[in-house]
Amino acid sequence: MKVTRRDLFVWGAGAAAGMVFSPVPWKLLDDVSIWTQNWPWIPQPPHGPIEVKQSFCTLCPQGCAMKVKMAGGCPVGVAGVSGNPVTRGALCPLAFGVHQLNWHPQRLRAVRHKRVSSSWSEARAAFAKACGEGPIVIVDGRPGSAASSVLASFAEEQKGSYRVALSLETRALLPYEAMVSPVIPASALGYDLERAQTIVSFGAPLLDGWGIPGRFTRLWSERAAGMSEPQLRLIQIEDSLSRTATRAWRWVAIRPGSKNALAAGLARVLVEEHLVSARGPLSALTVSDAALQTNLSESAIRDLARTMVAKPPVLAIAGDERPEIAALNFILGSVGSPGGIVRRSKPTEKYELANAAIPNARAVLIDASVPWDYAPPTDAEIFRFAAWDGGSNRADWLLPAPGFLEEFTDVNSAPTSAVETYGVAPQLTKPMFEIHSAAQFLSAIDSSFTNPETIIHQRCADLFRERAGTVYGQEIMPVAELDSAQKFEAELSKAALWVADAPKSASLLCELKEWPSTSPAESPRNWSAAWAAAVLPPLATKLYRESSLREAPDRRTA
Amino acid sequence: MSSAVLTDSRWIARGADRSSFSRFLTWLAPWLALLALGVYAAFVCLYHGLNQTNMDNRFAFGLWIFLDLGIIALGAGAFFTGFLVYILKRAELQPILNTAVVMGFICYSGAVAILMIDVGQPLRAWFTFWHPNTHSMLTEVTFCISCYLLVLCLEYIPILLRNRQLRRLPSFLVFEHQLHKLVPVLAGIGTFLSFFHQGSLGGLYGVLRGRPFAFRHGFFIWPSTFFLFILSAIATGPSFLMLVTASVEKVTGKELVPQDVFRRLGFISGLLLAIYVAAKSIDTLIWLNFTSPAEGFAPWTYYIHKPFGTPVLFAEIVLFGLLPAFLLLYRKSAAHRGWLLGAATLACIGVLINRFVLTVQTLALPTLPFDDFLTYTPSWQEVASFGGVIAYGVIVYSLSYRYLPLFSQTKGESEHVSRG
Amino acid sequence: MSARYGMVIDLDRCTGCGACMLACAAENNVPSLPQASARTGLTPMLVRKISNGGEGSERREAFIPILCMHCEHETPCVHVCPQQAVEVDKATGIVMQMPQRCLGCRYCMTACPYHARYFNWWDPAWPKGMEKSLNPGVAVRMRGVVEKCNLCHARLHAAKEKAAAAGKREIDPADYIPACVEACPTAAIHFGNLADPRDPVSQQSHSPDAFRLLEHLDTQPKVYYKSKEPWVRALSEPNSGPSMEAKHV
Structure with missing residues (x-):
């Protein structure tokens, strides 16, 4: 039998008409719309056991207590700690987006020397060389912490100067x-x-x-x-x-x-x-x-x-x-x-301020806690620790520091606080690449320095020995009622907060000789302003971009 | 069938005089280019998403919805002519029936194509049929428009099958003959469906309680805009048909329809327009004095934002409503082809202003006391995809005109030699 | 018993810090896209600034958080959705948006007088690796669909699961607090069950200082505002022309 073109047409039309009565087109239609609901390029949230842990935010000197929701080992959400007597459950707006900061595109992932990739060993060698050649200056943004004492004693050892960038x-x-x-x-x-x-x-x-x-x-x-x-x-x-x-x-x-x-x-x-x-x-x-x-x-x-x-x-x-x-x-x-x-x-002793002139220093080491905006008034070689690279910084060395919750550190009383407090921020996430804080870096250069972890351990022991104050953890406990220093430290390492007893007398001797001049x-x-990191959480940037609520701060909208 | 079938001249109706194939291609070329641009723009929107448009969260509807509403109103000539010819037995309108069907088909298929780009997830558009929300005007619109587009296809097929070559297939001829018997029924169904979706398109806005500029009370579940849209569509549909036919006559240099068909269309359009203007005026007065104040909005506040001042309201109702209605009805002006077509143009612009005001001004106006008046300019993708639809319309019409007997009843059809 | 969840937002307490906006975005996996603007972004919780229109020392300003009002009566968005992608949950009064059902026609957005609905103009995206920081309880929405505040429905779901695990029928109100309410540092946002006359929020909603936006539209929003300032309370009054222009900042 000869198949004509017309036969083909008829067959084609018949098949098309018949197809409508088969499940094929309908199933396809359904599958296609299901596909639109599961586009493979749409990111999926992480899976894994969910747990809520506590820590402190170390991105500014205030050191607010926060509850961190973790899924599969990653922080996925932040909330205030209502039982904390200092923050009383409140956080600044930026805090609600900090858990995304470690993934920020401007995260500093490797050592950079004059904007070119370098290594930790080269940075260490360069800094050791600088120490040998002349006076050094170390600038800290959160004075009083365990890391600070490493920075301060290193500066002292080197006959350099330790300076502090105080909050406004x-x-x-x-x-x-x-x-x-x-x-x-x-x-x-x-x-x-x-x-x-x-x-x-x-x-x-x-x-x-x-x-x-x-x-x-x-x-x-x-x-x-x-x-x-x-x-x-x-x-x-x-x-x-x-x-x-x-x-x-x-x-x-x-x-x-x-x-x-x-x-x-x-x-x-x-x-x-x-x-x-x-x-x-x-x-x-x-x-x-x-x-x-x-x-x-x-x-x-x-x-x-x-x-x-x-x-x-x-x-x-x-x-x-x-x-x-x-x-x-x-x-x-x-x-x-x-x-x-x-x-x-x-x-305590007065601090030398970071914005004071720095005469003839060989090198300046700036801790990650110092706000990114800080520019030391010097021509010396600058070693800048930072978790994020905000650009437009004169630093010779950019050294990747721990980001959000990537470091075991301690948190002192917040500026302007009327009572003394002490807390320990546990490390909740594993760093994704080789990072060191300034204190770790210095301890590695000269192993005679006690590392910050040991200092924190000692401070806990010292505080316990005084048997004063109260611990605000899962429950509120006066230190005097705790059995052992271990128990005290265990509480603190779960991000409980030690709060000193209110001073019995607030009076201070004071005197004003003349009315100050302008x-x-x-x-x-x-x-x-107090934010130390070079970048803002992406969601904060979103707030500036997608609402007229605030003017975006300079340079930080990347 | 031999390869000779593919020769252009063998597809043109016997006796019809058409321009040379190359000339025809020259005419089509720019339109094909515009269509290609439109298809590209549509592809960009579908591939990258609606971020390619300049619409935003406040201007959730933009140029596309306005023009969709506009061309659907203008395409109302299709169902209304069918209604007049088959239901009201106005046989004198028979000569423009085919062209009305083609116009309707173009307008509706073009509008549906644009809607498919306009929705964020076109692959889920069929959910409306599966999970319909019977309270939504948009459900009614979706059902009626898709059904009516099907009806228009069925009405278009007999015209298509009357092509010289296609007629040669006996089965097609039989099919066409059978389908032709169905046409009056289809006209009835079309009328019913169109009546509802033209109304529902008006209802889309009239039900928006949250947009006091558009919100209207009405009858039963239908806000007054439901009826006003039907009226304005059937009033301007014939005018648009007149304009299209006149343009085709101009382009081809042939007289395709008897003059009295024009006058008849003009009269129908004018009469309905007059009724519409009266109804619209009453509706506007009720809205200004009762509906809007009850919603907490002093009506004059709608008109403090330039360029949407009261002149727009005046233009919509008087300049492009009352005036064309008068010109179409007044014996002396209606007798003059120039005046007739001019009035028809005014009427069509009037309905477009109405659709524009309801879609764009509604969204531009603030609702919250601290809202701003917003403006929006369509992106090239929006304009180009709509340009593509216009090009599609011209091409489909040109092909239909060349190869199908659109004006077969017109004796003069083959008497003149011209391009086409 | 069916609840009617709602809010009373004390505008005298709102300092416009934006913590609610960030907490909301973080909880609901809202992306921060560099392409988005104030007109195309996703801000299910949006704090806006208003003023009394005065100049110099006569000027007064306030902040007003705008979110889905969860209208109770003739909910505008629910009525218009052609395919039932929006519904009022009978048990909670929450206006729910189902992104998987939505075809992105945006009719609901034109229907909403509060502009509290947002369209996903782009595919959601995060910098490489940042998807690991997303909230596992909330699905990411695809491009081309509408979204809005659902009163942190994932939290309600979690509270229900917790109650069920404990063999209880009713959730503990302390377990269900939307992210914005939790985040507010001045406790300006109060959340509770309006249907329960003993609930403080229900009581506050009857305070003479309480008002709702566009009350005359009669959509009965379940988000109330509260202020002792007469010029702020005047926001609920029918607009009267020029003041409408003067009030926006």
Whole structure:
């Protein structure tokens, strides 16, 4: 039989029509849509046993306690620890995305020398050579930790200098160093926010990333938020309507750059109207001068002074290093009194500050805890430890440091905290490549140094020996009730927090000889300012990109 | 069959005078290029996703939905002519019936093609048939449009089978004959389906309680826009048919339809447009005075955002509604071909403005008290894929005109020599 | 007993820090795509800034978190979805979106007066390796579908499993707290069962300071806002023209 073209057509059409009545097209249709639900290129979350562990965030000096959800050995989510007496369950916005940071594309994965790949052994050799050739400087961002003592003693051993990049909040406390006696370093001072009833903030972003996220925000939300007659009065003095100003009990809008004048004016009213017991010293500025400079009326300044002292204790907080505000606190009698500036811990030595000039150093080693923005004022060879490479950094050596939860480390009292605390952040994830902290690096160069792990062990033993304070873990236990140092250390290594007993007396001897002269002003920034890492969590970057909630901070939106 | 079958001239209807094949190809070439660009744009959208468009979370619907609604309204001439010829027995409209069917087919198939690109997961589009939400206007639209497209295919097939070569196959001839008997039934079904989906397309917006600019009360489950859309579609469908036929006449240089068919279409269009404008005015007044304030929106706030001021409302109802209705009905202007076609153009623009306002202005306007008024500019991919649909329409129509007896009843069809 | 989960957000406590937004995105595996913008991004929880329109020291600002309002009455998105990819869960009152059912027509997005629905304009993607940091409890959505807040349904699911394992019928309210509520450092977001008159959230929703957005649309949102500031409460009032322009920042 001859098959014609027509036969083929007929057969084809028949087959097509018949196919419709078979399950084939329908099954295909179904399979195709199921395929769209399981595209192979869509990433799948990890699988594995889920457990919740505790640790501390070490990406800024605050060291907040966090609950970390782990799946298959990877951190997959972060939450606050409600039982923690310092954070009280709160975290900064960035914290909710930190678990993704280790995978950030800008993660520093290998040693780099002048932007070219190098090795740890070369870096060690280069640093050892530098140590032999001249003085070195070591810069630390979280003074007081176990790692810090390695850095400090190495610097001392090498006749170099150990310097500290203090947080802006701590720097705001520097003016008090000269005022109190015996001399107490700013890093050992704190604000007794909990007992203050009126807080006058001179541009400090108290509700926008100032200090430990949980401390003031929780306090404010319990005692002030939305109340017309709050238990805690927050008066914000600022030229623009900042986040703190929007939520403050009173916002005093002043002309930019006139905070010092207002402080001087307020001090004069306080003394002249006998609103305080102090007698001076005062600035030469009169109230009407202050009124002129601030663009407030004279009566407004007088009213403000009266309002301030109406509900004591009253505490003035500066957003930056501003001796005038310290002087105002002195006039208010708030230095060394409950609800004012208090001493947190035993007097320690003053730190040399990182931003001071560095003369003729051979090399500068910068710890990963120092904010990426920090540029040492020197031409020396720079060894920069960092977990992320933010670019635009002058460092000669970039040395990959532990990222999020990749290091066993300890966490000291947060800046501005009124009580001393101590915690141990366990290492929860295994590093993906060879990384070393600055302390490990230095211990490896000179094996005579105790490694940070041993120091942490010793500190735990020391704290236990004092038998003071309380441990906040799964349960709250006074140290005195714990059986052994091992038990204490075991609790701490599960990220429990040791909190010292409140000091029996907060009083400090203080003295103010003359009203300070005008200080250079530094504009305080929000929570991303203290952030040590060169990059922000990708989800924070998303927040800047996909909403108009905030302006993105410089350089950190990669 | 011999290879001679493939010769172009043997496919052209006997007696019909068409331009040379090369000339025809020259005419098609730019359209084919546009179609190719459109297909490429559509491919880009399907392959990379809708990020290729400039739509966003607020402007979730954009150019495509506006033009879909527009061409579906203009394509209403197909069902409405069928309805007039077969149901109302207006035999005088028979000459434009075929062209109406082809136009309808082009508009609807083009709209469905665009919709398939417009949805994020076209491979799941059939879920609507499997898990239909009977409360959704879009379900009604999906069912009616797909069914009606099927009806249009069935109506198109008899025209296709009347091609000179295809007629030679006895089975096709029989099939065509049988199908032809079905056409009045199909016209009835088409009318029913079209009536509903034209309405549902209006309902799509009218039911949006969350968009007080579009929200309307109505009758039973149907908001007033349901009826207004039907009215405006059947009012402008004939006008559009007139414009298409007139354009084909212009391009081919032939008189394809008797003048009185134009006047008849013009009258029908004008009459319905007048009714529509009256209904639309009443609806607008009710909405301004009752519906919108009840939803918490002072109606004048809709018009404070330029360029969507009250002139747009005026243009939609008066300039492109009342005026063409008058021109189409007024004996003197209707008698003049130029005025007639001009009025038809105004009417078509009017319905497009209406669809534009309902789709684009609705989304541009803020709803939350702290929202912004937003604007949106379509991306080249959006414009090009729609250009592709236009090109597709021109090509399908040109092929149909050349090879199928669209105007077989017109005696003058073969008397002039021109291109086509 | 069927619950009606809802929220009361105290706007006087909101400092606009954005912790809720980050916590939400992390919990729900929302990608951070460099291509996305404020108009094409995925922000199931979005904090917006509002102002009283004043100038200088007269100016007042506030922050308002916008999420799916879980409308109770004639839920606009549920009504319009052609293929039942959106539904109101009878047991919880949560408006659920099923991405596997969604065809991406975006009709629900045009229907939502709160702009609380988001379309996946891109395939979700993370930098290499970062998929290991995704929350295992929540499936990643593919490109071309709509998503929105589901009140952290995965957490509800986990709470139910926990209750079932303990042989209980009802979940412990402490086990079901959406990520944004948990993350808020000022405890501005209160979450609870509006149907339970003893629930503090239900009580707060009746406070004279409580209001809802676009109340006149009568969709009965289950997200309430609260403020002592009259200009903030005025957000619930019918718009009256110029103030509408003045209020946005």
